[in-house]
Amino acid sequence: xxxxxxxxxxxxVLVDVEGxxxxxxxxxxxxxxxxxxxxxxxxxxxxxxxxVLLPHxxxxxxxxxxFPHGVQDMSFFEKNAPSGTPSWVxxxxxxxxxxxxGKGDGVITFPIVDDLATLTWLVNLxxxxxxxxxWTVGRNxxxxxxxxxxIDLDPGEPAGLHECCQVALMVRDKLADRGLTGKPVTSGSKxxxxxxxxxxxxxxxxxxxxxxxxxxxxxGEHAQLVTATMTKARRSGKVFLDWSQNAGSKxxxxxxxxxxxxxxxxxxxxxWEEVEAxxxxxxxxxxxxxxxxxxxxxxxxxxxAS
Numbered sequence: 001x002x003x004x005x006x007x008x009x010x011x012x013v014l015v016d017v018e019g020x021x022x023x024x025x026x027x028x029x030x031x032x033x034x035x036x037x038x039x040x041x042x043x044x045x046x047x048x049x050x051x052v053l054l055p056h057x058x059x060x061x062x063x064x065x066x067f068p069h070g071v072q073d074m075s076f077f078e079k080n081a082p083s084g085t086p087s088w089v090x091x092x093x094x095x096x097x098x099x100x101x102g103k104g105d106g107v108i109t110f111p112i113v114d115d116l117a118t119l120t121w122l123v124n125l126x127x128x129x130x131x132x133x134x135w136t137v138g139r140n141x142x143x144x145x146x147x148x149x150x151i152d153l154d155p156g157e158p159a160g161l162h163e164c165c166q167v168a169l170m171v172r173d174k175l176a177d178r179g180l181t182g183k184p185v186t187s188g189s190k191x192x193x194x195x196x197x198x199x200x201x202x203x204x205x206x207x208x209x210x211x212x213x214x215x216x217x218x219x220g221e222h223a224q225l226v227t228a229t230m231t232k233a234r235r236s237g238k239v240f241l242d243w244s245q246n247a248g249s250k251x252x253x254x255x256x257x258x259x260x261x262x263x264x265x266x267x268x269x270x271x272w273e274e275v276e277a278x279x280x281x282x283x284x285x286x287x288x289x290x291x292x293x294x295x296x297x298x299x300x301x302x303x304x305a306s
Contacts, residue, residue, distance in 0.1 A: 020088065020117035024124050031070045031128065034262045037290075039126070042258065045290045046123045050116045052302040053256040057119075059136035061092055061110030061143075063251045064127035071128070071260045081111045082125070089118050092137040096249075112137060128260045131251035135204060143248070145201035149180065150252050151211055152242035153192040156235030159225075164192045165278035165285060167218070167226055167239040172272070174214045183304055184275050186287050188259035188267040191239070192275070193252060195304075204248035211243035255304045258290060266293045269304035 012025045027040035046053070067075045081091050089111055096106035113119050113130065122130075134146045151171060153164040171194050172182045180196035187193055198207065215228035218241060227238045245252045253259065253267045268288040278285030288296070296303075 015120075017117040017120050018115060020086075020121075022117065022121055022124065024120075029070070031067060031126065032262070032264050033070060033072050035264060037264045039124075042128065042264070042290075043120065043123055045258065045264075045294065046119055047116065048294055049256050049290075049297065050119055052297055052304075053254070054114065054116070054119065055302075056255050056304060057113045057130065057132060059112065059114070059138075060132040060254075061094060061108075061137060062113050062122075062254075063110070063131040064122060064125075065129035065131070065260055066125060066127050067260050068126050071262065075260055078127070079108050079110060081109050085111065086121065089121065090114060092141045092143075094137075094143055128258045130254045130257040132254045133248065133251050134207065134246055135201075135248065146204050146207040146246065146248075147198055147201050149175075149196045149198060149207055149211055150245050151194045151215065152187070152240075152245050152252065153194065154235075154240040154242055155191050156227075156232070156238050156240060159237050159239055160282070161186070161191065161285060161287070162278060162282040163225065163239050164190075165275045167222075167241070168192050168194055168275050169279055170218055170222065170226070171214065171241070174217060178210070178214075182272075184270050184272065185255050185304065186268045186270055186285070188253065188257070188265040188287055189261060193267065195255075204246060208243060208246040211246050215241035215243045256293065264290045266290050268293045268296070269302070271303060 012023055015022050015024050029039045030036055031039050031042055064078045065075050066078055091109050091111055093107050093109045096108060134148050134150055135143050136147060138144045153167055155164050168184055175182045175196050183195045185193040218226045219228040225238055227234055228241050244250060255267055255269050257267050259265050265287045274285050
């Protein structure tokens with residue numbers, strides 16, 4: 001981003017982002033009080049991570065979680081492109097779940113984040129978290145079938161990331177049995193996400209059924225550690241394999257997105273060697289901050305790339 005000389009006041013500045021002029025505000029506002037991380041630092045992170053983030057947002061409808069006053073205050077989900085959306089922002093109008101099944105005629109107009117200007121515009125609105133579906137939008141603006149599978153490993157206390165790493169290795173083997181290659185991502189919250197590119201696109205109902213089948217297999221084989229049941233009361237000390245995020249209406253935090261947690265953690269792609277270390281040692285793998293992720297990308301490139 002290149003600052004222009006003209007400014008509105010102390011709190012607003014015009015910047016040029018790849019030929020688009022944007023008004024950026026409140027750069028000194030603290031969004032993560034625990035670490036003193038400001039909106040300016042968040043914008044800087046997204047600008048620097050954009051080369052590896054944008055390919056994983058390409059053609060995907062983006063749901064945002066916005067934190068107007070920082071992570072210590074209220075937040076809200078936003079699916080539709082907000083009023084005042086610039087005309088140059090690409091959008092896709094998608095039928096809601098009810099209208100797809102013939103029970104309604106609702107639609108959602110999502111923004112598609114395929115360039116740095118759109119990313120910067122959304123982040124300036126304090127959209128810290130970027131969530132996407134497992135399907136993409138075609139050239140005609142309509143949703144296509146799912147092109148990848150995701151399984152969210154969510155630990156129930158006292159289980160944590162250590163147990164998630166142990167279960168992730170089991171999931172990796174189950175995926176391999178089905179000819180799929182798993183890609184691990186620390187969630188930036190408590191657990192891990194495992195992705196697998198599908199050899200051919202599947203209807204979301206079919207990809208959901210595949211993920212559920214895998215989760216229930218592991219539950220049957222490792223009932224003391226794994227559950228595929230959504231009931232929270234049954235998750236204590238176990239890792240819940242959330243297969244439901246493959247549903248057409250569900251979203252998962254995008255790799256490289258920040259999380260609106262106490263510290264500026266990121267949904268960070270990691271290597272299987274790191275997951276193996278985390279499975280052996282409770283201190284072997286932790287959630288990663290945005291500065292750590294930038295350093296990792298500079299050294300290793302995009303670990304999530306196919």
